[in-house]
Amino acid sequence: MKFKVLLIMVSGGAVLLSSFTRGDQQETDYREKVYLDKRCNCFVKETYWNGIKSTYEQVKDTFDFVPLGKYISFYANGDTAAVTIYNDYQKDGIYYNLYEGGQLWEKGRYLADKKEGLWFYLQQSGDTVYKQTFVNDKEHGDGFLTFERGGQTFREYRSYTNGHNSGTWKTYVNDILSEQTVYDRSIPGKYTVQYYDTISGGLIYTTVHAKGKKAIQTINSPDLYKQMQWRAANMTGEQIFIVNCASCHHPFKDATGPAMKGVLTRHSEAWVRKWIKNPAAMIAAGDPEAVATFNQWNKTAMTAFPYMPPKEVDKLIAYLNSL
Numbered sequence: 001m002k003f004k005v006l007l008i009m010v011s012g013g014a015v016l017l018s019s020f021t022r023g024d025q026q027e028t029d030y031r032e033k034v035y036l037d038k039r040c041n042c043f044v045k046e047t048y049w050n051g052i053k054s055t056y057e058q059v060k061d062t063f064d065f066v067p068l069g070k071y072i073s074f075y076a077n078g079d080t081a082a083v084t085i086y087n088d089y090q091k092d093g094i095y096y097n098l099y100e101g102g103q104l105w106e107k108g109r110y111l112a113d114k115k116e117g118l119w120f121y122l123q124q125s126g127d128t129v130y131k132q133t134f135v136n137d138k139e140h141g142d143g144f145l146t147f148e149r150g151g152q153t154f155r156e157y158r159s160y161t162n163g164h165n166s167g168t169w170k171t172y173v174n175d176i177l178s179e180q181t182v183y184d185r186s187i188p189g190k191y192t193v194q195y196y197d198t199i200s201g202g203l204i205y206t207t208v209h210a211k212g213k214k215a216i217q218t219i220n221s222p223d224l225y226k227q228m229q230w231r232a233a234n235m236t237g238e239q240i241f242i243v244n245c246a247s248c249h250h251p252f253k254d255a256t257g258p259a260m261k262g263v264l265t266r267h268s269e270a271w272v273r274k275w276i277k278n279p280a281a282m283i284a285a286g287d288p289e290a291v292a293t294f295n296q297w298n299k300t301a302m303t304a305f306p307y308m309p310p311k312e313v314d315k316l317i318a319y320l321n322s323l
């Protein structure tokens with residue numbers, strides 16, 4: 001490693017210049033400039049990497065670099081990246097960082113190196129991503145978090161007491177309540193989660209957790225629960241057919257039930273949809289096509305799929321049409 005240091009006195013301060021090469025890395029030019037900044041009447045240290053300003057820091061005096069005062073870091077283009085206030089090596093005062101271009105990214109306050117008061121993060125669009133109050137470096141009070149996943153917007157309302165989850169937390173998916181958690185601070189580790197159907201708004205199931213105990217699950221709506229399982233499985237039309245229909249139906253040959261190819265020319269799509277949901281009801285109601293098919297197949301009963309959600313039926317119909 002080659003290292004040369006030059007110290008040049010400039011008016012009211014000093015410039016420290018150094019350049020060095022490490023291994024086969026490109027020569028790096030590192031410079032420090034320490035001077036009395038008339039604007040704050042304080043000593044300032046600036047550092048430059050290959051001519052690009054990387055930090056601006058207030059220092060006690062020219063040769064005492066104990067962080068004290070304002071410390072600013074920069075993007076390569078010279079835009080401010082972050083501003084930290086130090087007091088005797090501790091972060092103390094307002095802190096913020098910015099996106100390249102100057103848009104506010106994160107803002108909060110430190111008190112003796114600990115987060116205190118409201119902290120928040122913003123998206124480049126200016127929308128809040130995270131908002132939380134801190135007391136003595138711990139989350140305390142109401143908080144808010146939002147994020148995107150799989151094309152959906154999640155919003156989470158939280159609550160803390162001295163860094164511990166407390167009160168009622170709510171999660172909304174595309175503005176519809178999907179989860180509600182209630183923390184019971186009187187019993188350690190006890191919380192109850194209620195899961196809602198984001199289509200109908202109905203309560204699907206409830207889970208009660210307690211420290212060292214197996215979670216107790218209660219199904220509030222068996223119908224919605226089955227629909228939820230269908231949606232969670234997120235199968236293709238072909239997978240739905242293999243898992244649910246192929247035990248009785250072959251795509252091209254008759255089996256326990258008729259071959260599926262051409263079924264949508266024998267019946268209307270609306271009829272097939274209704275049949276999949278509840279074949280027995282159609283036979284009982286005397287639907288002529290249903291009764292004829294049933295008799296033709298020696299009155300063998302077909303399984304009903306009443307809880308298959310519309311989207312899954314769509315995929316299945318598309319698969320049957322593709323045969």
Ligand code: HEC
Nearest residue numbers: 244245248256257258263272293294297299300301302303
């Ligand atoms: C337990 C066996 C069984 C299962 C499982 C089953 N089916 Fe059937 N299916 C039949 C039988 C048998 C018939 C003939 C009518 C009758 O006997 O009710 C039939 C008839 C049909 C018909 C009318 C066919 C025609 O040519 O008229 C369609 C459409 C159909 N089933 C679709 C499905 C789909 C889609 C699934 C899976 C989601 C499925 N079936 C699962 C046994 C079954």
